[in-house]
Amino acid sequence: xxxxxxxxxxxxxxxxxxxxxxxxxxxxxxxxxxxxxxxxxxxxxxxxxxxxxxxxxxxxxxxxxxxxxxxxxxxxxxxxxxxxxxxxxxxxxxxxxxxxxxxxxxxxxxxxxxxxxxxxxxxxxxxxxxxxxxxxxxxxxxxxxxxxxxxxxxxxxxxxxxxxxxxxxxxxxxxxxxxxxxxxxxxxxxxxxxxxxxxxxxxxxxxxxxxxxxxxxxxxxxxxxxxxxxxxxxxxxxxxxxxxxxxxxxxxxxxxxxxxxxxxxxxxxxxxxxxxxxxxxxxxxxxxxxxxxxxxxxxxxxxxxxxxxxxxxxxxxxxxxxxxxxxxxxxxxxxxxxxxxxxxxxxxxxxxxxxxxxxxxxxxxxxxxxxxxxxxxxxxxxxxxxxxxxxxxxxxxxxxxxxxxxxxxxxxxxxxxxxxxxxxxxxxxxxxxxxxxxxxxxxxxxxxxxxxxxxxxxxxxxxxxxxxxxxxxxx
Numbered sequence: 001x002x003x004x005x006x007x008x009x010x011x012x013x014x015x016x017x018x019x020x021x022x023x024x025x026x027x028x029x030x031x032x033x034x035x036x037x038x039x040x041x042x043x044x045x046x047x048x049x050x051x052x053x054x055x056x057x058x059x060x061x062x063x064x065x066x067x068x069x070x071x072x073x074x075x076x077x078x079x080x081x082x083x084x085x086x087x088x089x090x091x092x093x094x095x096x097x098x099x100x101x102x103x104x105x106x107x108x109x110x111x112x113x114x115x116x117x118x119x120x121x122x123x124x125x126x127x128x129x130x131x132x133x134x135x136x137x138x139x140x141x142x143x144x145x146x147x148x149x150x151x152x153x154x155x156x157x158x159x160x161x162x163x164x165x166x167x168x169x170x171x172x173x174x175x176x177x178x179x180x181x182x183x184x185x186x187x188x189x190x191x192x193x194x195x196x197x198x199x200x201x202x203x204x205x206x207x208x209x210x211x212x213x214x215x216x217x218x219x220x221x222x223x224x225x226x227x228x229x230x231x232x233x234x235x236x237x238x239x240x241x242x243x244x245x246x247x248x249x250x251x252x253x254x255x256x257x258x259x260x261x262x263x264x265x266x267x268x269x270x271x272x273x274x275x276x277x278x279x280x281x282x283x284x285x286x287x288x289x290x291x292x293x294x295x296x297x298x299x300x301x302x303x304x305x306x307x308x309x310x311x312x313x314x315x316x317x318x319x320x321x322x323x324x325x326x327x328x329x330x331x332x333x334x335x336x337x338x339x340x341x342x343x344x345x346x347x348x349x350x351x352x353x354x355x356x357x358x359x360x361x362x363x364x365x366x367x368x369x370x371x372x373x374x375x376x377x378x379x380x381x382x383x384x385x386x387x388x389x390x391x392x393x394x395x396x397x398x399x400x401x402x403x404x405x406x407x408x409x410x411x412x413x414x415x416x417x418x419x420x421x422x423x424x425x426x427x428x429x430x431x432x433x434x435x436x437x438x439x440x441x442x443x444x445x446x447x448x449x450x451x452x453x454x455x456x457x458x459x460x461x462x463x464x465x466x467x468x469x470x471x472x473x474x475x
Contacts (some may be wrong), residue, residue, distance in 0.1 A: 001105040002128035004068055004167070007159045008101045009129050011075065013136025013293070014143070014152035015040070016267045017286055020275040021149040026084035030272070030403065031203075034396025037268055039088045040095035041389035042198055046191040047099035048385065052107060052378025053182060053238065060104045060111075060174040065167050067100020072160025074098075079150035079157070099381075106361065106377050111174045118362070123304035126297075126358045133293040133350075141286030186230045186238030193223035194386060201393045240372060243379055251437055252364035253383040255316065255356065258434035261387030262323060262427045263353040265395045266330075269427075270346060272399070273420045278339050288339050292346035300354035312363035313441060319355025320435040322348060327424065327431040332412050335421040356434065391426055398423040 016037070023033050051063055074094025081087035109121045143151030196219035203213030231237040231244075243249060274280045274288060303315050326334075326348040334345045361380055368376040402419035413421045 001064075001101075001108060001171070002124055003163055004064075004101045005105055005125055006128040006132045007156060007163065008071065008098050009132030010136040010139065011098075011152065011156045012040075013133050013267065014140030014156075017137045017140040017271050017282060017289070018144050018149040018152060019268065019271055021144055021282060022087075023272075025149060026087075028084055029400050031396045031400035032084075034268070034392050035088055036084075036091060037264070037392045038198055038389050039091040040098070041264075041385050041392065042195055043092050043095040044099040044385045044389075046187075046194050046382060047096050048103040048381035049190075049239070049375070049378035050187055051100045051103045052375055052381070053187075055104055055107050055174070056375060057182065060108045061167075061171050064100050064104040064108070064171065065164060067097045067104065068160055068167065069164060070094075070097025071101065072097070072157045072164075075153045075160070076157035079153035099385075103377060103381050108172060108174050110365070110377070112172050122358075122362060123301055126300040126304045126354075129297075129300060129357075131297055133296050135293075137286035137289040137293060138283075139286075141281070141283035144282040181236045183230070183234055183236060183238040186227060186234060189223050189227040189230060190238060193220055193227060194382075196220040196223060198386075198389050198393055201390055201397070203397075239379060240375055242372065243368070243376060246367055248441065249364055249367040249376065249379075251441055252360055252367070253380050255320070255434050255437050255441075256360050256364065256380055256384040257387035258430040258437070259320065259323065259353060259356045259360070259387070260384045261391030262327065262430040262434065263349065263357075264388035265391040265423075265427045265430070266346065266349050268392050269395060269399075269420055269423060270342065273335065273417055274339055274342070277417050277420075280339065288343040289346060291343055292350035295347045296350035296354040299351045300358040303355045303358040307359045307362070312359040312366075313438070315355050315359050316363065316438040316441070317435075319352045320431065320438045322352030322355070324352075324428075324431045324435040326352060327428040331410055331421055331424040331428045335413070335417050335424060356438075387430070391430060394426045395423045398426065 019033060019036065022036060023030075051067060055063055071094055074090050074092075074097055077090035078087055078094060081090055105125065106122075109118060109125070113121050139155075140152045143155060147154065196216040199216030200213050200220060203210040204217065207213065227238075231239060231241050270289065271282075271285050274285045275282075280288070303319070307315055326345055330345060330349075334342060337345070361377070361384075364380045365376045399419050402422045405418045405422070408418045409422045409425065
């Protein structure tokens with residue numbers, strides 16, 4: 001499972017590092033280029049909940065193997081795409097398969113480990129995330145130099161082909177609960193609402209009357225309303241409404257959304273900034289982002305090991321505080337710094353992100369009873385990756401809108417890349433919100449599983465009441 005996570009994370013960071021080459025290859029603008037990232041993240045965000053719900057019904061192993069095969073096929077199709085439009089379609093397929101890897105890996109860990117062993121297993125996954133981010137920029141830059149921008153996607157497809165037989169042999173089977181129903185109507189409504197929202201955010205900042213943007217905005221509210229109505233009325237809704245009444249769980253989901261959006265925004269901006277204003281080759285960009293990726297790996301592992309001892313809240317507060325400070329520096333000055341200084345600043349960003357990322361999902365799912373963990377992981381992941389999709393869409397729109405600007409929105413900033421300082425405001429807003437929420441969350445029960453629901457307790461009492469006593473002693 002760690003190998004699958006490593007491949008998917010490395011692919012994401014390699015895809016970010018070759019964005020300048022993809023832009024040059026197809027001749028697209030910054031706002032259109034953002035769709036190369038958003039096309040992956042939208043199905044990734046919505047698909048993680050679909051896989052989580054199906055895993056509760058049918059088990060994790062076949063779905064994980066299916067997902068990683070689709071991910072590999074999508075990677076190869078991206079590399080073979082003759083036009084930008086076909087590459088976007090292939091990225092959608094890639095995201096639809098790739099979403100199974102983290103979602104079902106986490107679900108498998110939750111169901112096959114003890115409370116103590118879970119922290120060690122998650123730390124092992126965090127190592128894979130860190131290594132993926134660490135080797136991604138350098139490997140992506142090297143492959144782009146040798147093969148072209150298609151190289152990272154070809155290597156990803158080959159790695160998946162090697163991994164699939166190993167998964168078939170070694171992956172533990174987690175059986176689902178038969179008899180459950182899948183709410184197809186709820187899933188379609190939620191996916192439509194999410195897609196409409198992202199399209200609106202991506203298109204409207206550049207043109208308030210853009211037809212696609214207006215259609216997306218017009219579809220978002222009605223579809224979300226219908227989804228809420230469906231959730232209240234369906235016997236087995238797509239998302240259990242119990243989750244929406246758990247304030248601490250929802251707050252931690254928003255923290256995940258903010259921190260992922262802020263980090264993904266930085267990862268997308270920096271390669272474009274270094275290529276455009278410092279005339280750097282892709283492989284050189286990879287070298288400059290490598291220190292931050294190594295910090296991400298080391299900090300994430302350390303935070304995952306410390307979480308059982310300290311609880312997640314101190315780590316969440318410190319990590320989000322570091323990220324907030326780095327975002328402030330970037331917006332007010334860092335966008336105009338030298339490449340070495342930008343690399344150091346990204347290391348601070350990566351450290352803060354790793355601390356939050358390593359514990360926030362376990363803190364969130366720890367607020368739920370065991371029977372809600374699978375769908376809880378799905379809800380968290382949909383928020384987590386929607387943060388990335390929305391941030392990238394807004395940053396792409398701002399870069400496009402402000403590319404010829406001379407005066408930055410933040411008048412304190414002094415430097416040439418005005419549009420990158422302005423786009424960094426998106427990162428700053430998200431980092432600020434993440435920090436404030438972690439501070440406001442409070443320490444009580446931040447790392448404990450919520451008690452069993454009253455209705456579950458009554459069901460258990462009824463079940464015990466129907467059992468006959470054992471001979472020779474009480475039941």
